[in-house]
Amino acid sequence: MELRHLGDSGLVVSAVGLGCNNLGRPGTAAESLAGSRELVSAALAAGVTLFDVADVYGAPRGRSEELLGQALAGRRDQAVIATKFGLDMQGSNGPDFGARGSRRYVRLAAEASLRRLNTDWIDLYQLHRPDPGTPLVETLSALDDLVRDGLVRYAGVCNLAAWQIVDVGWTTRTERVGPMVSTQNHYSLLERAIEREVIPAAQRFAMSVLPYFPLANGLLTGKYARGEAAPDGSRLAGRQRMLADAPWDRIEKLAALAEDRGVDLTTLAIGWLASRPAVGSVIAGATTPDQVSANAKAATWRPSADDLVAIDAISPPPRR
Numbered sequence: 001m002e003l004r005h006l007g008d009s010g011l012v013v014s015a016v017g018l019g020c021n022n023l024g025r026p027g028t029a030a031e032s033l034a035g036s037r038e039l040v041s042a043a044l045a046a047g048v049t050l051f052d053v054a055d056v057y058g059a060p061r062g063r064s065e066e067l068l069g070q071a072l073a074g075r076r077d078q079a080v081i082a083t084k085f086g087l088d089m090q091g092s093n094g095p096d097f098g099a100r101g102s103r104r105y106v107r108l109a110a111e112a113s114l115r116r117l118n119t120d121w122i123d124l125y126q127l128h129r130p131d132p133g134t135p136l137v138e139t140l141s142a143l144d145d146l147v148r149d150g151l152v153r154y155a156g157v158c159n160l161a162a163w164q165i166v167d168v169g170w171t172t173r174t175e176r177v178g179p180m181v182s183t184q185n186h187y188s189l190l191e192r193a194i195e196r197e198v199i200p201a202a203q204r205f206a207m208s209v210l211p212y213f214p215l216a217n218g219l220l221t222g223k224y225a226r227g228e229a230a231p232d233g234s235r236l237a238g239r240q241r242m243l244a245d246a247p248w249d250r251i252e253k254l255a256a257l258a259e260d261r262g263v264d265l266t267t268l269a270i271g272w273l274a275s276r277p278a279v280g281s282v283i284a285g286a287t288t289p290d291q292v293s294a295n296a297k298a299a300t301w302r303p304s305a306d307d308l309v310a311i312d313a314i315s316p317p318p319r320r
């Protein structure tokens with residue numbers, strides 16, 4: 001497994017991470033602690049070090065963090081835990097008074113995540129969504145204080161537009177608070193919009209991109225087919241609208257290209273993302289150990305220059 005630095009920092013993570021929003025998901029093998037442990041064990045065995053979770057994941061909220069903490073018991077030092085705050089926890093972190101970027105709430109949320117994760121430190125603490133009501137510098141300096149106090153090692157952001165990344169970059173520099181080392185955004189072979197402005201902005205401010213929905217909820221794994229019902233127990237089972245609206249022409253062409261290159265669609269989707277400029281780690285979600293192993297292995301495939309041209313012809317980059 002290739003290891004990479006996030007941003008211009010000493011935080012080193014595997015090129016493929018494990019997205020942990022399935023931990024505790026009803027109806028999947030990851031619903032139980034035993035199933036979650038198997039996922040985590042498969043990830044560590046495959047060289048995956050980055051585990052991405054959020055306070056809000058799971059039912060009830062916080063369940064995914066609890067399961068990740070329990071699954072990592074006795075091997076916490078082998079993992080880089082990335083978690084998030086800033087979405088509505090409906091009081092589970094304590095009252096937020098509608099200001100989830102405030103100095104008061106950021107500290108409350110971090111302490112609650114530390115308890116659920118049963119750990120003394122969070123490796124990467126990410127703002128899940130900007131808080132428009134709180135001055136940015138307050139949120140950034142609250143994160144910096146968490147780092148200084150040893151509760152958090154590094155900080156990052158999610159779901160920012162390019163102008164917000166620039167705002168964050170300039171604010172950390174001019175106010176002399178710690179840098180944001182990463183940004184999470186929706187990015188896959190079916191969703192390339194961030195290549196236009198977000199990625200150049202992230203590069204300018206030395207932030208790595210952590211693409212989420214890298215497999216488009218499973219559409220880029222080859223397990224769904226046009227006009228056919230989703231396999232029982234899969235994420236899109238019962239979500240007929242999403243299946244019907246999927247861009248099947250593109251998916252089928254990408255699958256044919258993968259076959260022509262002697263790999264499967266999952267490998268094409270993950271290997272391509274891992275090779276994109278600024279991408280730090282591809283945080284693919286999974287519900288079984290086999291999926292975890294396949295996704296980790298996919299990081300060893302890299303597209304050639306010819307492959308990139310063929311991919312662009314099917315799934316074009318955004319116009320500049």
Ligand SMILES: NC(=O)c1ccc[n+]([C@@H]2O[C@H](COP(=O)([O-])OP(=O)(O)OC[C@H]3O[C@@H](n4cnc5c(N)ncnc54)[C@H](OP(=O)(O)O)[C@@H]3O)[C@@H](O)[C@H]2O)c1
Pocket residue numbers: 018019020021022028052053128158159184185211212213214215216217218219221223233234235236266283284285286287288290291292294295
């Ligand atoms: N920052 C944000 O705002 C944000 C938003 C969304 C997600 N995220 C993060 O990004 C991570 C990834 O997103 P995601 O899990 O929602 O979507 P995803 O990675 O695009 O899709 C994951 C799903 O694809 C299927 N899958 C994965 N590997 C497979 C394989 N090798 N073969 C067959 N099927 C496979 C599994 O579906 P089945 O359930 O059918 O088995 C799995 O649940 C999340 O876990 C989370 O950590 C962040």
